[in-house]
Amino acid sequence: MKTAATFYCVIKRSxxxxxxxxxxxxxxxxxxxxxxxLLLITAxxxxxxxxxxxxxxxxxxxxxxxxxxxxxxxxxxxxxMDNPMSEARFQLGxxxxxxxxxxxxxTQACADCHDQALSFTDGLAVSVGSTGEFHSRxxxxxxxxxxxxxxxxxxxxxxTLEKQIVIPLFGDNPVEHGINDSxxxxxxxxxxxxxxxxxMFAEAFPEHGEPINYQNITRSLASFVxxxxxxxxxxxxxERGDANALxxxxxxxxxxxxxxxxxxxxxxxxxxxxxSTVDRNMQFVExxxxxxxxxxxxxxxxxxxGNQGIIEITxxxxxxxxxxxxxxxxxxxxxxxxxxxxxxSLEEVIEFYAAGGRIIESGPKQGDGRFNPFKDGFVNGxxxxxxxxxxxxxxxxxxTDRDFITNNRFANPWSTTE
Numbered sequence: 001m002k003t004a005a006t007f008y009c010v011i012k013r014s015x016x017x018x019x020x021x022x023x024x025x026x027x028x029x030x031x032x033x034x035x036x037x038l039l040l041i042t043a044x045x046x047x048x049x050x051x052x053x054x055x056x057x058x059x060x061x062x063x064x065x066x067x068x069x070x071x072x073x074x075x076x077x078x079x080x081m082d083n084p085m086s087e088a089r090f091q092l093g094x095x096x097x098x099x100x101x102x103x104x105x106x107t108q109a110c111a112d113c114h115d116q117a118l119s120f121t122d123g124l125a126v127s128v129g130s131t132g133e134f135h136s137r138x139x140x141x142x143x144x145x146x147x148x149x150x151x152x153x154x155x156x157x158x159x160t161l162e163k164q165i166v167i168p169l170f171g172d173n174p175v176e177h178g179i180n181d182s183x184x185x186x187x188x189x190x191x192x193x194x195x196x197x198x199x200m201f202a203e204a205f206p207e208h209g210e211p212i213n214y215q216n217i218t219r220s221l222a223s224f225v226x227x228x229x230x231x232x233x234x235x236x237x238x239e240r241g242d243a244n245a246l247x248x249x250x251x252x253x254x255x256x257x258x259x260x261x262x263x264x265x266x267x268x269x270x271x272x273x274x275x276s277t278v279d280r281n282m283q284f285v286e287x288x289x290x291x292x293x294x295x296x297x298x299x300x301x302x303x304x305x306g307n308q309g310i311i312e313i314t315x316x317x318x319x320x321x322x323x324x325x326x327x328x329x330x331x332x333x334x335x336x337x338x339x340x341x342x343x344x345s346l347e348e349v350i351e352f353y354a355a356g357g358r359i360i361e362s363g364p365k366q367g368d369g370r371f372n373p374f375k376d377g378f379v380n381g382x383x384x385x386x387x388x389x390x391x392x393x394x395x396x397x398x399x400t401d402r403d404f405i406t407n408n409r410f411a412n413p414w415s416t417t418e
Contacts, residue, residue, distance in 0.1 A: 066090070071231050071240070074271065075279035077146030083162055083219045085226065088204040091413075093224025095200065096217055098412040101190040102169070103130045104178030110168070110221065111412065113139045113176075117405050119330035120228070125341030129176040136174070136307045138341035140326055141334050143404060146226040149278040149287045153323045153339045154309045156287055161222035169218070188212065230329060230404040231271070238398070246398055253395025256388060262353075266378040273328035273399065289322035290376040293357025293369035294338060301374045304365060307340060320374050332400045346393050356381030 066085035108130035357369030
């Protein structure tokens with residue numbers, strides 16, 4: 001059996017955390033990585049690269065001098081070549097993220113469903129949009145979204161933040177920000193009339209004559225979210241050699257988590273505790289989705305109508321109930337859990353996996369998820385004693401980065417005098 005460190009230490013050393021040198025080899029080569037080929041094609045089709053902020057290494061990959069502030073031995077996130085990172089774009093995106101003017105009725109900001117104190121979730125089972133409409137899914141943490149190989153719970157086609165952000169801004173099923181054809185010019189005028197924005201947009205997009213537009217709004221928001229990186233937990237300190245960073249209970253929980261009995265690490269392994277991960281070191285990118293046995297309504301594997309996983313995109317019956325495994329970093333702060341927010345606590349989540357699926361004994365969702373025919377092969381159940389549960393929860397809580405949720409760099413700029 002492999003050790004815990006085997007599953008955690010899957011990254012290469014990078015001596016220069018800002019990646020502004022062409023001789024740094026943490027970046028994948030375009031010729032070897034289909035993901036970067038896709039980004040290159042997208043940039044060429046859009047015709048929207050900004051040469052003033054972008055240089056290219058000998059493999060054709062964009063490199064910038066953005067300060068990621070990552071610990072040694074952590075890989076850098078991918079920067080799309082049509083939206084290279086810059087501090088100006090990050091700060092502009094931060095302002096837009098907290099601005100309620102960026103909604104059809106002027107009442108909702110991104111931050112209303114993504115609260116920093118809750119690791120950029122909202123504490124609700126499902127989120128509520130600007131018009132009061134309920135979303136069908138739980139708000140995910142934005143922490144380390146830069147490392148997600150797909151975005152959202154169940155859409156294999158959304159692989160960049162730039163594309164994902166369009167959905168809450170302009171989507172109508174459900175309505176979130178509620179920007180549409182009838183109000184989009186009104187919303188844009190609100191942004192243009194705020195005195196802070198014209199110089200910020202000009203700095204972020206210096207080659208654009210009229211930089212205040214929705215494409216640049218989307219790019220800036222993506223830059224801010226992409227910059228939300230976090231690797232400063234007790235667990236990280238323990239892995240870097242601080243033997244006192246984890247309690248004895250957390251260390252026992254760590255062994256359980258990475259053990260073959262509970263098998264948690266199969267879907268939540270690696271440095272970001274998710275198997276849906278991408279970075280500049282990767283030659284091949286995987287985008288897995290999993291059915292955990294949360295439902296089995298008809299005995300044939302059915303999930304609730306309108307919330308059935310990637311089958312809604314692929315149409316493949318075998319994809320019923322398959323959702324992306326989110327990062328477990330800051331999981332202590334992001335209750336309630338699962339794609340629909342239907343499990344209230346970490347204790348209940350562990351009990352659910354120990355059972356190998358959920359039994360719903362009555363009501364319209366009645367069924368035994370343990371026997372869902374599409375359930376992932378790693379969700380088999382395991383023995384759970386009170387002591388094991390306590391140890392596993394202690395370990396999961398060691399994945400909490402308290403500095404991240406109090407870092408002014410990610411905080412609301414409108415509430416300060418800056």
